[in-house]
Amino acid sequence: MNTLEVKNLCTHFFTRAGVVKAVDGVSFSIGRGKVLGLVGESGSGKTVTGFSILGLVDPPGRIVSGEIRFKGQNIVGLGEEELRRLRGNRIAMIFQDPMMTLNPVLRVDTQMIETVLAHDNCSREEARQRSRDALGMVGIPSPDERLKSYPHQFSGGMRQRVAIAIALLHRPDLIVADEPTTALDVTIQGQILAEVQKLATNLGTSLVWITHDLSVVAGLADEIAVMYAGRVVEQGEVNTVLDGPYHPYTHGLIGSVPSRNKRGEPLRQIPGMTPSLLSLPAGCAFKTRCTRADAACETMPDLAELSPGHLARCVHPHQGAEA
Amino acid sequence: MALYLLRRLMQSGFVLVAMSLLVFLGVYAVGDPVEILISPDADQEERERAVRALGLDLPLWQQYAVFVGRALQGDLGRSFVFNEPAIQLILQRMPATLELAFGSMFISILIGLPLGLYAGLKPEGRLSKTIMAGSILGFSLPSFWVGLMLIMLFAVQLGWLPSTGRGETALLFGTRWSFLTADGLAHILLPAINLSLFKISLVIRLTRAGVRETMLMDYVKFARAKGLTPFRITFVHVFKNIMIPVVTVLGLELGGTIAFSVVTESVFAWPGMGKLIIDSINVLDRPVIVAYLMMIVLMFIIINLVVDIVYTLLDPRVRLEGKA
């Protein structure tokens, strides 16, 4: 059984200006111990997808339809208390900005111990023990002393390790990681990535790794789903997709990674910007930025399996390893 | 930290000197001290003798020096009315005022915090809007009139609570306090509520704003993602953050509360410093007025200093910067 199966998820925000379809019919699944890279620009709906999985979508947003099956059980529509029991316990989340995720006025031990006690009925001493072990596991030196510190006494990378340690406290089956390395230095990024990968493999934890950075996904993920304007536009095994993207958007994304350009050539870029989700054009959302767009793009293409295990939502897909 | 404290103390000293100058000029330059300090029945010779005795023939700066010198020894003159040292009169009345001020602080937290919390957590609710509208009234209604209405309703019409005085008091630390007896508590309730009206509104607004701001923070969302109960998120994660501004502002308000108790004490005939100063102004008992003003200024300075220190203790971030 897959750890997570998302089917046709629609999460909409009902604002005064209109309905924002932040996530509109997204489906994917992740096996045990596997990593899914969820890739897209800001505003593409990847973060909202992550929050949807934890049931943390706040008004005016809500999950309108679709299923989120966690180990077979549909968790959409579960009561708040049932969701709470899952959150931080079976499904954990790591946030983007480590400077903001820890409460500045509470000591690190408080914030860790409370997480243990929220789900397990154990003594404070045992909870402290487990917190210390978790800090050690993510590579924080002298965890006993560090437990007594306040968040501002840590560097950004250290804080993110603390956040990861908190996520690991209950050895969850699934971790949703929302760009956890974006705010960090490149060297720290590499360390954290390696750390997380090792832990996920050892503990059999599945990961949803949300990012806009294809180079991160390339080394980490098993599968990849590219999101654009609330929809998945391309999906498949990570090497297949990166080596032979069908969708012009994925194609553009790969092209704009500097390392993949030949020296001396100008950097390639995708013209224009993400369309406002309030006024999406009819048909393919990408057509206004796409060089291949024509009249056929006026109707929304389906996400079709163009080759085994490799799906794309495009009328004019690139062919094979053309990138 | 020590350097910071020293700098703050020097600032405070400067303010104290400035205020003493103002008060001195107020009494000795604007009014005619001869008229005030010497009996109008005195003849010319008596007058001149008194003027010399009081040092009123000296140049103004020398008079100020004498005033400061005496003030430093705790001598701010004798009350014309009570014929007692003015300082002593003030100190006798001080416990009653402090009791009232702290009582009103307590009430403002007791009422303001839960209401503000509710309004912050459910900003669109009907009850929240009512609370916020009520807080506008708390800011704009003249408090003496509300005091009168409280007396009219609870003392005269319903007869539930006494309207004036301190009631029965009990001895603690060598002074008498009302809050230690049931009768005293009944007496302090109405004036304390009256004095707390403005601060209830203040606490409601601060709490609501703080809650709304904090609820949007990433660390609250992260706390939810950790699976914490809403109870723990509200009362540990959010609360600890909003307590910093609330405590700071309330602490700074203490001085204002003591000052504003002149009105409440007059309405409820509460025998504190405020009632004393109003009576003294009405009979032009200037040494008492001067003593009161100097005491209030001193209190303000001390309160500001204490609030600063408490603030650094509450917020670990400030504490660290202090050490650096």
Place this chain on the structure above:
Amino acid sequence: MSATTAPRVETPFQRFVSEFFASKLAVLGLVVFTIIVLVALLAPLIAPQDPYDLAVLDIMDGRLEPGSVGGSGITHWLGTDDQGRDMLSGIMYGLRISLVVGVGSAVIAAAVGATLGLLAAYVGGKTDTLIMRLVDLQLSFPAILAALMILAFLGKGIFNVVFAIVVVEWAYYARTVRGNALVERQREYIEAARCLALPPRRILFGHLLPNCLPPLIVVGTMQIARAIALEATLSFLGLGVPITEPSLGLLISNGYEYMLSGKYWISFYPGIALLITIVSINLVGDQLRDVLNPRLKK
């Protein structure tokens, strides 16, 4: 006919008016306040009695309940005070004093505060520091105490009360105007005025001040309400207006001793008048703030 098809362009003032009238509560406040001002202005014409004409007062009519008919045949809808004075007339005349003190002190404080605030922003340097230090000192000291201090030294009287309120309130205007002027000073039109070598007085009052008016009006409205409340409080304490010119606060104070014996109306009705006045001004002020200064919108 073609003229009517042109798109109607709203002037800023029209937009201001239409936005202001969007709030029913604010309109209510404005209407009530207008009525109050009219009543105060027309008091000698519409009051049932001249409360200061000792010839018409009859001590036998003292402390009559609301609705009773006095010896002179007048129905005292709001009762009478201990002197047999008709409360309704007393309130109408009292409103005049309260409004004169409130509006007068607010206007003078605005003039003083705005001038100092403009000066601080325009001259900068030591002048700015000195003025702002004074502002900080003033704002950190409770208004009631500062006013008490001044009145303790100067004594009662309408002029002294106005002076005390001005001293207490000028700092709010100074701070507001300075903050706004500092922003405006950076704008091109001030630069242009300077390049034209206009005299500083022209730049200050002809160019900077008009652009600081919106926040000044907002603060001014709120401060009128505050000034009226402060005057009432001071008069209640016996330090405000003299007994010959009874404001609402003094009327309330007069009724205080009778309230304990259940003769509530002598204090109650002047208090209601005070309350309605203050709340109506605040309603208008709240809406003005929202319309004139979107940044301050809550």
